[in-house]
Amino acid sequence: xxxxxxxIAVILALATPIIGGVLAGVDRKLTAKMQExxxxxxxxxxxxxxxxxxxNPMISNNLQPMLAFGYLGFALLAAGxxxxxxDLLLVLFVMGISDIxxxxxxxxxxxxxxxxxxxxxxxxxxxxxxxxxxxxIAIFLVTGSFTIKGIYAYGQPLLMVLPLALVALMFVLVxxxxxxxxxxxxxxxxxxxxxRGVYTEFSxxxxxxxxxxxxxxxxxxxxxxxxxxxxxPVIGAIISFAMFFTALVVDNIYPRLTWQKMLKTxxxxxxxxxxxxxxxxxxxxxx
Numbered sequence: 001x002x003x004x005x006x007x008i009a010v011i012l013a014l015a016t017p018i019i020g021g022v023l024a025g026v027d028r029k030l031t032a033k034m035q036e037x038x039x040x041x042x043x044x045x046x047x048x049x050x051x052x053x054x055x056n057p058m059i060s061n062n063l064q065p066m067l068a069f070g071y072l073g074f075a076l077l078a079a080g081x082x083x084x085x086x087d088l089l090l091v092l093f094v095m096g097i098s099d100i101x102x103x104x105x106x107x108x109x110x111x112x113x114x115x116x117x118x119x120x121x122x123x124x125x126x127x128x129x130x131x132x133x134x135x136x137i138a139i140f141l142v143t144g145s146f147t148i149k150g151i152y153a154y155g156q157p158l159l160m161v162l163p164l165a166l167v168a169l170m171f172v173l174v175x176x177x178x179x180x181x182x183x184x185x186x187x188x189x190x191x192x193x194x195x196r197g198v199y200t201e202f203s204x205x206x207x208x209x210x211x212x213x214x215x216x217x218x219x220x221x222x223x224x225x226x227x228x229x230x231x232x233p234v235i236g237a238i239i240s241f242a243m244f245f246t247a248l249v250v251d252n253i254y255p256r257l258t259w260q261k262m263l264k265t266x267x268x269x270x271x272x273x274x275x276x277x278x279x280x281x282x283x284x285x286x287x
Contacts, residue, residue: 009083016079016223017072020215021045023222027177027248034252045215049208057204060109067105068202068209074098075216082223085148088136091224092129095217099125102198102210109201117197121185123259128172131270135165138278151230159228159239164277166228166239168270173243175266176221178214179251182266184259 025042032039041047059065078094081087099121106118140146142161143154151158159166175182186197202210225243226236257265 006084009080009085013076013080013083016076016216016219017212018215020212020217020219021049023218023244024215026244030245030248031252034248045211049211052203052208052211053205055204057206058201059206060111060201063108064105064201065206067101067108068206068213070101071098071105072209072213072216074101075213075220079216079220079223082148082220085152087146088139088148088224089133089146091220092132092136095220096125096129098213098217102213106198106201111201113197114200117185117200120259121198123263124175124182124185127182127263127266128175128270131168131266131274132172134271134274135162135169138162138165138274141278142281148227151227155231157229157231157235161281162228162277164273166225166243168273169225170243170246171266171270173221173225174247174250175262177218177244177247177251179247181250181254181257182262183251183256184262 022042024045025040028044029039029042057065074094075098078091078098081091081094103118103121103125106114106121109115136146139151139158139162142158143150145151145153171182178186186199199207199210222240222244226233226240229236229239
């Protein structure tokens with residue numbers, strides 16, 4: 001990468017929390033429209049984070065703030081790996097470390113709601129990471145490389161050869177966004193049995209860090225999905241936003257499932273779709 005490309009990559013990586021915040025605002029607006037409400041302003045998520053940052057936090061233990069910073073830090077590192085066109089396996093590994101920071105922070109408190117939410121967050125990781133790993137392997141078999149640079153060098157849209165793999169990634173996106181039917185680790189409604197689950201013991205600036213980390217991971221995940229049409233980033237962005245919109249529709253029409261059903265549906269359907277796609281490529285002589 002030349003100097004200009006490096007600067008653009010750094011700016012894009014640092015801008016992922018902002019992009020994710022805008023997407024969070026779009027999420028609220030579109031969800032309100034689907035429910036026939038006016039909804040908050042588009043920039044409301046940023047107001048919420050600034051308000052959280054100004055509040056006095058209730059710190060459960062000394063480990064919690066460090067892990068909250070770790071959650072955001074590793075999410076930013078994963079975003080940087082994507083913008084610098086690095087290894088997809090490394091991106092998956094770093095995003096996993098980010099999730100582990102959140103899980104450990106939640107389970108390190110004495111709150112039963114937080115502890116249960118942390119355990120379910122770990123189960124969510126077990127649900128989607130094997131599917132993402134299998135998709136990465138499928139991309140390697142097609143392009144001959146695990147790197148994002150290799151995907152661009154391939155020169156053809158991955159969507160044309162791996163359409164079922166992209167469908168399998170819809171399960172990953174819904175879990176990452178913590179939307180129904182897979183919002184098992186952190187409920188958005190206080191009347192449900194988890195209260196706020198994995199987020200229960202965060203407040204003030206620590207909760208602001210978690211929100212920023214969540215936005216960063218969302219934007220990074222969508223950037224990875226846009227690689228399915230790498231030759232044209234505009235079309236890739238349209239594909240990612242279409243998946244984002246589909247996740248919102250699913251959230252508004254499906255009730256929350258149990259963690260057992262999350263594991264079963266994600267593994268069974270996700271694995272079957274990717275393996276079927278690979279079988280078609282192998283027997284069709286494409287790879």
